[in-house]
Amino acid sequence: MQAEKLQPDKQEKMQRWAEQLKDRGLHQVAATLLEAAGPLNIVGAQLVYLSQPVLNGFLDDRSLSSLAWMLEEPAQTKSFIQTLREDAR
Numbered sequence: 001m002q003a004e005k006l007q008p009d010k011q012e013k014m015q016r017w018a019e020q021l022k023d024r025g026l027h028q029v030a031a032t033l034l035e036a037a038g039p040l041n042i043v044g045a046q047l048v049y050l051s052q053p054v055l056n057g058f059l060d061d062r063s064l065s066s067l068a069w070m071l072e073e074p075a076q077t078k079s080f081i082q083t084l085r086e087d088a089r
Contacts, residue, residue: 013066014076018083031084034077045071 021027034041048055048068055064070076
Protein backbone atom coordinates (compact mmCIF):
# COMPACT_ATOMS: atom_id res chain seq x y z
CA MET A 1 0.00 0.00 0.00
CA GLN A 2 1.39 3.37 -1.01
CA ALA A 3 1.18 6.30 1.40
CA GLU A 4 -1.22 9.03 0.37
CA LYS A 5 0.58 12.04 -1.06
CA LEU A 6 0.22 15.07 1.16
CA GLN A 7 -2.33 17.47 -0.33
CA PRO A 8 -1.15 21.09 -0.70
CA ASP A 9 -3.56 22.42 1.94
CA LYS A 10 -2.51 19.74 4.44
CA GLN A 11 1.14 20.35 3.62
CA GLU A 12 0.65 24.06 4.29
CA LYS A 13 -1.07 23.35 7.63
CA MET A 14 1.71 20.98 8.70
CA GLN A 15 4.31 23.60 7.76
CA ARG A 16 2.45 26.14 9.91
CA TRP A 17 2.33 23.71 12.84
CA ALA A 18 6.09 23.14 12.47
CA GLU A 19 6.83 26.87 12.26
CA GLN A 20 4.74 27.61 15.34
CA LEU A 21 6.52 24.91 17.32
CA LYS A 22 9.91 26.18 16.12
CA ASP A 23 9.01 29.77 17.02
CA ARG A 24 8.19 28.64 20.56
CA GLY A 25 11.30 26.48 20.82
CA LEU A 26 9.19 23.35 21.20
CA HIS A 27 10.05 21.62 17.94
CA GLN A 28 12.66 19.24 19.38
CA VAL A 29 10.38 18.29 22.29
CA ALA A 30 7.45 17.71 19.92
CA ALA A 31 9.60 15.58 17.60
CA THR A 32 10.85 13.50 20.52
CA LEU A 33 7.33 12.98 21.86
CA LEU A 34 6.02 11.97 18.44
CA GLU A 35 8.87 9.49 18.00
CA ALA A 36 8.41 8.05 21.48
CA ALA A 37 4.64 7.72 21.09
CA GLY A 38 4.98 5.67 17.91
CA PRO A 39 1.78 3.65 17.48
CA LEU A 40 0.07 5.66 20.22
CA ASN A 41 -0.09 8.63 17.86
CA ILE A 42 -3.38 7.15 16.62
CA VAL A 43 -4.79 7.65 20.12
CA GLY A 44 -3.60 11.26 19.94
CA ALA A 45 -5.43 11.66 16.63
CA GLN A 46 -8.63 10.37 18.19
CA LEU A 47 -8.22 12.81 21.07
CA VAL A 48 -7.85 15.67 18.59
CA TYR A 49 -11.04 14.55 16.82
CA LEU A 50 -12.91 14.28 20.12
CA SER A 51 -11.73 17.67 21.35
CA GLN A 52 -12.48 19.53 18.12
CA PRO A 53 -15.71 21.10 19.43
CA VAL A 54 -13.79 22.64 22.33
CA LEU A 55 -10.61 23.49 20.43
CA ASN A 56 -12.47 25.13 17.52
CA GLY A 57 -12.66 28.27 19.61
CA PHE A 58 -8.86 28.45 19.60
CA LEU A 59 -7.85 26.80 16.31
CA ASP A 60 -9.59 26.45 12.98
CA ASP A 61 -11.23 23.14 12.10
CA ARG A 62 -8.97 22.50 9.09
CA SER A 63 -5.81 22.84 11.17
CA LEU A 64 -7.14 20.37 13.72
CA SER A 65 -8.22 17.94 11.01
CA SER A 66 -4.79 18.16 9.38
CA LEU A 67 -3.09 17.53 12.71
CA ALA A 68 -5.29 14.51 13.43
CA TRP A 69 -4.73 13.16 9.91
CA MET A 70 -0.97 13.54 10.31
CA LEU A 71 -1.07 11.62 13.59
CA GLU A 72 -3.07 8.80 11.97
CA GLU A 73 -0.67 8.35 9.04
CA PRO A 74 2.73 6.99 10.16
CA ALA A 75 4.46 8.16 6.98
CA GLN A 76 3.15 11.69 7.47
CA THR A 77 4.12 11.66 11.15
CA LYS A 78 7.64 10.64 10.15
CA SER A 79 7.76 13.44 7.58
CA PHE A 80 6.54 15.94 10.17
CA ILE A 81 9.20 14.78 12.63
CA GLN A 82 11.87 15.31 9.96
CA THR A 83 10.52 18.82 9.35
CA LEU A 84 10.69 19.54 13.07
CA ARG A 85 14.27 18.23 13.27
CA GLU A 86 15.45 20.56 10.50
CA ASP A 87 17.26 23.69 11.61
CA ALA A 88 14.85 26.58 12.17
CA ARG A 89 15.08 29.10 9.39
